[in-house]
Amino acid sequence: MTDNNASYAALWPRGPRQAKVKPLAKRLDTLDGKTIAWIWDYVFRGNEVFEQLEASLRARYPGVKFLHWDLFGNTHGSDERNVVANLPQKLRELGADAVVSGMGC
Amino acid sequence: MLRASVAAEGAGIPSSTLVCESFMTLAKAASQGLGYPNTPVAPVRGHPGLQSKEVLQQNVRELTLAGVIDNLLQPPAQATVGGEPGARDIVCRGSFEEVNEYFLAHELSDGLPVVPPTVAKVEAFLRYTDRQPDEVLGVLLPDNRAATVWSVAVNGVMAGCRPEYMPVLVAAVEAMADHDYGVEHSGNTPGGDNLIVLNGPVIKTLGFNYTQGVMRDGFQANTTVGRFWRLYLRNVAGFLPHKNDKATFGNTWRVVVAENEDVVAKIGWTPHCADFGFAAGTNALAIGRYTGGNHISSVSGATPEDLLPYIADAVVRQYSWQLMFSVGQGYDTLRPLLLLSPIIAETIAGGGWSKRKFREQLFVQARMTACQFERILRDWTQKPTWNLKAEHEAGRIPGIFHESDDPERLVPLVWRPEDFQVVVTGDLGRNSVYVFAHNGVLGFPVAREIRLPKNWQALRDGGDHG
Numbered sequence: 001m002t003d004n005n006a007s008y009a010a011l012w013p014r015g016p017r018q019a020k021v022k023p024l025a026k027r028l029d030t031l032d033g034k035t036i037a038w039i040w041d042y043v044f045r046g047n048e049v050f051e052q053l054e055a056s057l058r059a060r061y062p063g064v065k066f067l068h069w070d071l072f073g074n075t076h077g078s079d080e081r082n083v084v085a086n087l088p089q090k091l092r093e094l095g096a097d098a099v100v101s102g103m104g105c
Numbered sequence: 106m107l108r109a110s111v112a113a114e115g116a117g118i119p120s121s122t123l124v125c126e127s128f129m130t131l132a133k134a135a136s137q138g139l140g141y142p143n144t145p146v147a148p149v150r151g152h153p154g155l156q157s158k159e160v161l162q163q164n165v166r167e168l169t170l171a172g173v174i175d176n177l178l179q180p181p182a183q184a185t186v187g188g189e190p191g192a193r194d195i196v197c198r199g200s201f202e203e204v205n206e207y208f209l210a211h212e213l214s215d216g217l218p219v220v221p222p223t224v225a226k227v228e229a230f231l232r233y234t235d236r237q238p239d240e241v242l243g244v245l246l247p248d249n250r251a252a253t254v255w256s257v258a259v260n261g262v263m264a265g266c267r268p269e270y271m272p273v274l275v276a277a278v279e280a281m282a283d284h285d286y287g288v289e290h291s292g293n294t295p296g297g298d299n300l301i302v303l304n305g306p307v308i309k310t311l312g313f314n315y316t317q318g319v320m321r322d323g324f325q326a327n328t329t330v331g332r333f334w335r336l337y338l339r340n341v342a343g344f345l346p347h348k349n350d351k352a353t354f355g356n357t358w359r360v361v362v363a364e365n366e367d368v369v370a371k372i373g374w375t376p377h378c379a380d381f382g383f384a385a386g387t388n389a390l391a392i393g394r395y396t397g398g399n400h401i402s403s404v405s406g407a408t409p410e411d412l413l414p415y416i417a418d419a420v421v422r423q424y425s426w427q428l429m430f431s432v433g434q435g436y437d438t439l440r441p442l443l444l445l446s447p448i449i450a451e452t453i454a455g456g457g458w459s460k461r462k463f464r465e466q467l468f469v470q471a472r473m474t475a476c477q478f479e480r481i482l483r484d485w486t487q488k489p490t491w492n493l494k495a496e497h498e499a500g501r502i503p504g505i506f507h508e509s510d511d512p513e514r515l516v517p518l519v520w521r522p523e524d525f526q527v528v529v530t531g532d533l534g535r536n537s538v539y540v541f542a543h544n545g546v547l548g549f550p551v552a553r554e555i556r557l558p559k560n561w562q563a564l565r566d567g568g569d570h571g
Contacts, residue, residue, distance in 0.1 A: 007199060011193065015252055045153040049165055053165055056166055100122075103125070
């Protein structure tokens with residue numbers, strides 16, 4: 001049974017957003033002499049992608065340095081929350097200037 | 106990997122996130138929920154899983170490299186996020202059809218007609234909880250929205266629930282927000298969907314089906330609460346197909362499965378909720394994500410010893426890549442779920458087996474050879490070597506996975522017998538089993554008590570209208 005003349009005032013069904021927009025970190029002026037950390041979720045051949053990027057970046061920026069992904073742990077597994085929570089401190093301790101994180105596939 | 110990038114950005118360290126081309130839309134949507142809508146990403150051509158080493162290297166050099174350099178050196182465009190209506194804002198006035206067109210056009214509907222969520226209908230739901238409407242039950246990724254009691258009522262109305270289902274809906278969202286469950290993974294590529302398993306007197310009070318056709322739509326309580334789950338994932342957590350929901354194939358939401366507690370009590374087993382610490386007779390629900398399952402038909406035999414080989418074999422056959430949740434990506438997070446039809450459970454119990462003994466025997470019999478286990482891990486991860494011996498010696502897995510060096514030795518799927526979840530439900534007269542393939546850390550089982558309002562009985566009797 002329907003009422004064809006009925007009118008409804010429908011409410012917004014979503015919840016309020018909690019994340020405020022935050023500014024990104026300042027970008028670098030060059031990669032030469034800087035230290036890049038590889039951060040990996042241990043899938044989709046990220047290790048091979050990082051290897052190739054490392055070779056190409058080193059050819060273009062001879063002074064660039066790298067931090068291997070196994071220093072940080074798996075960013076997409078049962079230990080994800082701990083790994084991500086500890087990341088800022090670990091990056092600072094290891095002197096990272098930039099991060100490359102993969103693989104979103 | 107976006108969450109790792111924004112952790113770095115928050116620490117003042119610039120990032121570049123490597124994202125396959127087909128995941129760019131998802132990355133943009135997810136970045137917004139994380140509070141960094143302009144998180145820079147570098148494209149990865151195609152999918153690395155299908156490329157030779159040479160092609161992968163070439164793609165990285167030709168496309169990804171420039172993106173990484175640009176991400177780390179070039180200031181990104183200014184970030185902006187548009188305004189939204191408030192929780193109590195009326196977003197549409199009109200006929201049933203007009204409201205539904207609005208909800209479809211604004212991606213607020215699952216494609217089926219929704220019940221227009223009016224203030225009067227929402228207030229009717231709120232009478233069935235002692236929680237305050239603005240109380241936040243949790244914050245849900247990827248959209249990072251507050252899961253309020255109010256929004257539970259709104260989406261419950263839309264799904265076609267009855268007001269008296271509200272305590273179940275609140276408990277479901279509390280479970281959804283449990284960190285161990287991992288709601289943020291609900292849009293991942295395997296596309297697994299959640300299953301709610303219900304226990305307690307509310308099964309009968311609210312009219313949940315717990316017998317024949319228990320997973321079939323057509324029973325209002327089971328069906329609409331299941332639909333509510335998906336609507337809430339969509340409207341509050343933010344999982345929209347082609348955006349944050351990247352299921353390769355996906356499937357529809359699952360109707361609620363209620364356990365047959367009469368049979369459980371008759372055979373002296375414990376209900377499913379007891380595995381989560383709740384006493385028998387507690388109103389409670391458990392959730393978990395499963396990619397799929399299989400009906401195991403006509404499980405025959407007069408004793409548990411007769412039945413077990415068929416059931417154990419069916420469990421093993423259900424698991425391939427998901428073994429990574431036992432050893433690998435999600436160590437010790439695999440929790441297979443079995444539904445036993447009542448006469449199967451009665452036959453097992455009739456042989457003197459407790460639920461515990463059934464699980465112990467399943468743990469012993471549901472095994473595969475170590476070389477097969479390792480091969481499956483290699484296939485999934487493309488890691489050239491997978492060695493259970495090395496994993497054990499590194500202290501990452503228990504000794505049961507490496508009791509000898511024989512590659513033909515049998516190893517379990519899970520770490521311990523109680524990792525198997527067992528629920529009694531379904532057709533009273535049929536000898537069948539259903540086995541679900543669990544998604545491990547991407548939907549780990551958690552449970553919540555369903556708390557009824559103090560005036561529950563009066564409301565049920567129709568005598569308390571607040």
